[in-house]
Amino acid sequence: MSQASPPETNAPRRAAGIAPLLIVGGLLAAVVAAALVVLAGGNRYVILGLPSPDAFTQHGLTVVRVLSEIGAVVTVGSLLFAAFLVPPRDTGALDVGGYAALRMAGWGSAAWFVGALLSAPFTAADAVGRPIGDVLPADILITLIGTLSQAKAWLLTAAIALLVLVGTRIVLTWGWTTVLFGLALAGIVPVAVTGHSSSGGQHDLATNSLLLHLLAAALWVGGLVALLAHGRRGHDHLGLAASRFSRIALVCWIVMAGSGVVNALVRLPLSDLFSTSYGLLVVAKIVALLVLGVFGYLQRERGVKGIVERGTGAALLRLAATEVLIMLVTFGIAAGLARTPPPRTAYVEPGRVELQLGYPIDAAPTAMRLIFDVRFDLIFGTLAIVMAALYLRGVFRLRRQDIAWPVGRTIAWLAGCFVILFATSSGFGKYSPAMFSIHMQTHMMLSMLAPVLLVLGGPMTLALRAIKPAGKGAPPGMREWVLAFVHSPVSRALTNPVVALVLFVGSFYGLYLSGLFDSAVPEHWAHLLMNAHFLLVGYIFYWPVLGVDPSPRKLPYLARLGLVFASMPFHAFFGVILMSMQTVVGQQFYRSLALPWNTDLLADQRLGGGIAWASGEIPLLLVLIALLVQWARADDREARRTDRRVDSGDSDDLDAYNAMLKQMADPKP
Structure with a gap:
């Protein structure tokens, strides 16, 4: 090594x-x-x-x-x-x-x-x-x-x-x-x-x-x-x-x-x-x-x-x-x-659902229950709150130094943290282990919506601006660690367009169509691992695509658009496969829960496939809009820089153009 x-x-x-x-x-x-x-x-x-x-x-x-x-x-x-x-x-x-x-x-x-x-x-x-x-x-x-x-x-x-x-x-x-x-x-x-x-x-x-x-x-x-x-x-x-x-x-x-x-x-x-x-x-x-x-x-x-x-x-x-x-x-x-x-007095025989999930589910999911039936997730709920608090601390530190920070980035980051909190600690988080359709909605929020918003927040750029450099001869600190992470071989390998696309899209097929989900769905630790995986692969994919933060691979805007368009058919095709399958993913576990309002597991799976197909396009549309806006702003900045060079008489492009015209006007010997 x-x-x-x-x-x-x-x-x-x-x-x-x-x-x-x-x-x-x-x-x-x-x-x-x-x-x-x-x-x-x-x-x-x-x-x-x-x-x-x-x-x-x-x-x-x-x-x-x-x-x-x-x-x-x-x-x-x-x-x-x-x-x-x-x-x-x-x-x-x-x-x-x-x-x-x-x-x-x-x-x-x-x-x-x-x-x-x-x-x-x-x-x-x-x-x-x-x-x-x-x-x-x-x-x-x-x-x-x-x-x-x-x-x-x-x-x-x-x-x-x-x-x-x-x-x-x-x-x-x-x-x-x-x-x-x-x-x-x-x-x-x-x-x-x-x-x-x-x-x-x-x-x-x-x-x-x-x-x-x-x-x-x-x-x-x-x-x-x-x-x-x-x-x-x-x-x-x-x-x-x-x-x-x-x-x-x-x-x-x-x-x-x-x-x-x-x-x-x-x-x-x-x-x-x-x-x-x-x-x-x-x-x-x-x-x-x-x-x-x-x-x-x-x-x-x-x-x-x-x-x-x-x-x-x-x-x-x-x-x-x-x-x-x-x-x-x-x-x-x-x-x-x-x-x-x-002690015996502390032990209460749990019901079938509580034994499997850790808590009872007494009623079918409704819009109100999915929104307000809160069960706080100690891992991801706490993570979302800590991430929001650290980001706001960085923003306030910049304001004390009279350094501007875009409000839109702050809103995007806080919205991403809210999506994580909502997906894991609301009724969605409670019903997600019990129903495939709810699980798929949580999956979409964690892998396709939350990462987009977090990347648009530019956390690494904020950290590099808010944290003071260690200084010459001083021991490296947090800012130097962030820079080391950005330029590390691991980051460079993960942000390779092919690797990022395979991780992002391949996770759908590898998890749900290989039998892995059937083994993972009964285990609480597997749900934690799946949620973490969804967040990480989503962030890895959108990090070089949206390009707010410094990335070890600077992709041109056309390549970023191509990467986004390349992922879209795979998501749609995955949803179609789920809707057309005649076998139920995770059938043994869902049968063991015996939820009275979820007897038709195949219909619930088809609903989940439809959710994967339809909801997956909305975040991608958001990415396309953000990407086109960034592209237009980059072109506008480049045009203004060119105009300033022309006005100052210091333009290599203009000099080259004039030299070409002069060469064309000179008679040939």
């Missing part, structure tokens, strides 16, 4: 000083988790009606999960540190601090891989209530893992951790480190979306909140461990890293607190908070989070200020070491909580 050589350093090698802290904290977390399982969760198998495995299997699963979680957060935090908290060299290669953090990520990913790999057979043994030795024969283990979604998730996590481990051994540049960081974040997702939160009533809210909770925890805990290790090594840029991490930590703490409250309320009524073992564990975790919040505040007020005012990070390192220990104990509480079932 890189030909750069590892940076050399004469700094004292005290990286090993962090290892005893992690070992002690990890052992403490495992002991806390095992003790809590014994004290609070010993009757979980009776409550859930499951056979009980031996004690070694029960506690072994807890220990390997703690090992995996600690390895994951160390990996994520170290890659975050190497990619964004310390500056790379001018050549793009990692500096000493970044390289050391990358090596630490390698050790973390090794522990993550081992813990995740061991978690698969332990999870299988725990599920069938047998000792771990009884499920280790290959044929039995393969059969069990093939039928248990969480065991498969652990294997997928182990594969991702192994890829990260290999990457940390061969990557030496900042750009590829960011890729590894994204891959490590993706490795947290499989287990989060297949755990106990992914089943039963309200599992959509529980899964979304748990996913946000785990991602925030990994960034916070792992980032703090990496910061502490960097300080103990004695490398430069400790003040810069601490300042940047402090802002990240505050956001992560807010996300963890909010998502934790949502997840607890889904699982437990407030009346059982202090009267049940599960509720007391929730209280213990809340108290731990509050204590961590206090330490985070002290870290910002004393640690960072100490570096700035006195040039020493001693206070920061002392606070960070204590905070890491408390965090790891919190991980132990969380692991014990994950192995403890909610």
